[in-house]
Amino acid sequence: MATSSEKQVMMVAVDESEHSAYALEWTLDHFFTPTPNPLFKLILVHARPSAISTIGFAGPGANNVLPIVDADLKRTAATVVEKAKELCIKKSVNDVEVEVIEGDARNVLCDAVDKHxxxxxxxxxxGYGAIKRAVLGSVSDYCAHHAHCTVMIVKKPKPKH
Structure with missing residues (x-):
């Protein structure tokens, strides 16, 4: 029987989107439940944007705004992590590690893959279209090309009409 330290690591990126929640739930259902001894150690990673990157300027008045934005980002991160942990507990997955790392999601995830x-x-x-993806950049696309591991992109099925 493999101990936790011998298990391979499966990392799940979590954010406030329903797509992230779906990907986590899908992963738990397919890899962690109802298996009493899953093959993987589960680590959830949330990339928290920096306050300065969120407001996009550092001019006059930024010092007044930055602490407010930072506090809001910390609250959002805490909510994301709490919801992810609740979903794990609901699925009877209690052995889970959670990290909140400040920075751009692309770099945070690739660095976390290497670290763990x-x-x-x-x-x-x-599910962005080509134009929106080109403008915003796709975290999943970036990770698929730059992470030093297998990248699984979980798509939420489109609702049937």
Missing amino acids: HASILVVGSH
């Missing part, structure tokens, strides 16, 4: 020697990185797909 992850075998698989799971990311949700926001």
Whole structure:
């Protein structure tokens, strides 16, 4: 029987989107439940944007705004992590590690993969079209090309009409 330290690491990117929640739930359902001894150690990673990157300026008045924005980003991160942990508990997955790392999601995820020697990185797909993806940049696309592990992109099925 493999101990936790011998298990391969599966990392799941979590954010406030429903796509992220779906990807986490899908991963838990397919890899962690109802298995009493899953093959992977589960690590959830939330990339928290920096306050300065969120407001996009550092001019006059920024010092007044930055602490407010930073506090809001910390609250959002806490909410994201809490919801992810609740979903894990609901699925009877209690052995889970959570990290909140400040920075751009693309770099945060790829660095976390290297740090934890992850075998698989799971990311949700926001389902952007080509133009929106070109403008915003796709975290999943970036990770698929730059992460030093297998990247699984979980897409939420389109609702049937």
